[in-house]
Amino acid sequence: MSPSLLRFFLLALTLTVFSAAFSNPLPCTGQCHDAHDPSLIRRTSDGKYYRFATGGGISIHTASTITGPWANAGTVLTKGSSINSPGAGDAWAPDVKYVEGTYYLYYAVSSFGTQQSAIGVATSTSMDTGTWTDHGSTSVTSKTGDEYNAIDPNLIQVGGTNYLAFGSFWGDIFLTTLSSNLESWLGAKPIQIELNATTPRPSEGAYIYHTGSYYYLFFSSGSCCGYDTSRPTPGNEYKIMVCRSKTVTGGYVDKNGVSCTSSGGTLVLGSHGNVYGPGGQGIYDDPVQGSVLYYHYVDTNIGYSDGDKVLGVNKINWSTGWPVV
Ligand SMILES: *[C@@H]1O[C@H](CO)[C@@H](O)[C@H](O)[C@H]1NC(C)=O
Numbered sequence: 514m515s516p517s518l519l520r521f522f523l524l525a526l527t528l529t530v531f532s533a534a535f536s537n538p539l540p541c542t543g544q545c546h547d548a549h550d551p552s553l554i555r556r557t558s559d560g561k562y563y564r565f566a567t568g569g570g571i572s573i574h575t576a577s578t579i580t581g582p583w584a585n586a587g588t589v590l591t592k593g594s595s596i597n598s599p600g601a602g603d604a605w606a607p608d609v610k611y612v613e614g615t616y617y618l619y620y621a622v623s624s625f626g627t628q629q630s631a632i633g634v635a636t637s638t639s640m641d642t643g644t645w646t647d648h649g650s651t652s653v654t655s656k657t658g659d660e661y662n663a664i665d666p667n668l669i670q671v672g673g674t675n676y677l678a679f680g681s682f683w684g685d686i687f688l689t690t691l692s693s694n695l696e697s698w699l700g701a702k703p704i705q706i707e708l709n710a711t712t713p714r715p716s717e718g719a720y721i722y723h724t725g726s727y728y729y730l731f732f733s734s735g736s737c738c739g740y741d742t743s744r745p746t747p748g749n750e751y752k753i754m755v756c757r758s759k760t761v762t763g764g765y766v767d768k769n770g771v772s773c774t775s776s777g778g779t780l781v782l783g784s785h786g787n788v789y790g791p792g793g794q795g796i797y798d799d800p801v802q803g804s805v806l807y808y809h810y811v812d813t814n815i816g817y818s819d820g821d822k823v824l825g826v827n828k829i830n831w832s833t834g835w836p837v838v
């Protein structure tokens with residue numbers, strides 16, 4: 514084989530290895546766009562899938578399977594959030610959990626790049642448009658100069674305690690606790706559980722998931738939005754990272770043992786093929802597909818605007834103790 518042919522084969526092999534590092538998302542059908550910062554859940558009464566996402570008072574889409582066919586089913590906050598703050602008409606980053614007969618949907622009210630933010634909550638027993646009651650702010654809020662930005666909520670219940678993870682840039686990801694009715698802050702000072710010390714400290718979208726003997730802290734790292742008007746330098750677009758800990762309240766480390774509060778984080782899913790900027794993720798235990806990572810991404814064959822972002826679903830292999838997609 515000539516040296517140039519050998520080089521060609523080595524290059525082809527390298528490209529194959531790199532592009533094979535992540536599986537493509539499972540094929541999605543129906544209305545898969547409008548999926549920015551998705552939260553997925555099945556209705557307990559009939560197994561119908563609900564997808565909530567950023568945009569127009571939190572959009573609702575429903576489907577018969579996790580991969581579709583998805584159809585538009587309205588809005589959660591039909592009149593906007595009752596939180597009296599800029600951005601109330603365009604709530605962000607929903608997180609939905611089912612607790613004893615009620616669906617709790619946490620959302621954020623803010624405006625891009627500011628710390629004037631609040632985490633709100635709405636409840637419903639069916640999740641359909643028109644059935645949501647907005648309870649307004651949980652009192653988990655932030656203002657200019659605070660250590661954190663109170664957006665991107667995520668609830669996890671551990672041994673009777675309601676933990677709320679949140680945060681975005683500034684001091685990155687924090688954890689605090691909510692009252693037993695799940696609607697208000699207990700007042701405990703939030704603790705930092707993740708920090709990327711490198712400017713601009715681009716971590717957000719926390720999602721904590723418990724499996725085996727660990728709590729896994731997933732987060733989105735990089736620049737989330739507006740790729741149609743200004744694209745970040747390659748590698749600085751959204752990607753999905755993870756750290757893990759034996760306790761929910763901290764001690765999160767990455768696969769190399771680097772603390773998540775010292776800029777640690779192991780890559781779970783980054784741009785590949787026609788998948789660009791995956792993030793806004795969550796984990797779901799699907800009765801058909803098993804444990805899945807779901808997220809939004811730009812399909813480079815479709816479009817780079819925030820409204821174009823589509824739902825991605827990948828099966829997770831947990832066999833090594835670290836999520837592999
Ligand atoms: C931390 O931020 C830097 C700068 O944006 C980025 O290059 C790096 O990948 C981030 N690290 C993690 C663990 O997300």
Ligand SMILES: *[C@@H]1O[C@H](CO)[C@@H](O)[C@H](O)[C@H]1NC(C)=O
Pocket residue numbers: 830831832833
């Ligand atoms: C999960 O990953 C392990 C280790 O890489 C591999 O041996 C196993 O076949 C994978 N399981 C599935 C279902 O792909």
